[in-house]
Amino acid sequence: NAGVTQTPKFRVLKTGQSMTLLCAQDMNHEYMYWYRQDPGMGLRLIHYSVGEGTTAKGEVPDGYNVSRLKKQNFLLGLESAAPSQTSVYFCAAKYRGNTEAFFGQGTRLTVV
């Protein structure tokens, strides 16, 4: 979906390093989400935001922080990366209500 862009697409980190994943959307979506995808586990919600300046924890929030200072951007931070955070991360954005979510292309993160 051209409207949701994730940066970077790939990254390799050493244990203990920090990084920030950026999700940008240009469709004026209210809600934004960060998911991680692991083999056999589907997509699990890390954190989400229902509007600018508000964030909340999802199903697997430990080890991550998020910020949404601007409506169009949702940042996911790893303060001290661990091998267990090796995963594919997806950002999603949607309008208020039960509409479909639009996903970014994913970020493949490897922590060694």
Next chain:
Amino acid sequence: AQKVTQAQTEISVVEKEDVTLDCVYETRDTTYYLFWYKQPPSGELVFLIRRNSFDEQNEISGRYSWNFQKSTSSFNFTITASQVVDSAVYFCALTINGGATNKLIFGTGTLLAVQP
């Protein structure tokens, strides 16, 4: 609590065969929405369909069809005359109307491999 179960981890078919992907959901809410997403080998997630809990009509879109049955809490997806391009991971997902977050709850996905 809400839950989505996709019991089929992997399915392999030969091109032109019909294939059905199963999805069973759990929720106590009376108003909810069900989704199917496709994840091709390139990795992106592609929206296929959304269904609300009050509409049990089956839907057909080309070779794709969906069967929603509230009595069995199922929302199954059938591909008719499968093609190699249908090879992907397919996810079923659920969201409830009363939740402020409208977050999607995903099943674990079914990997469909269509052999030529």
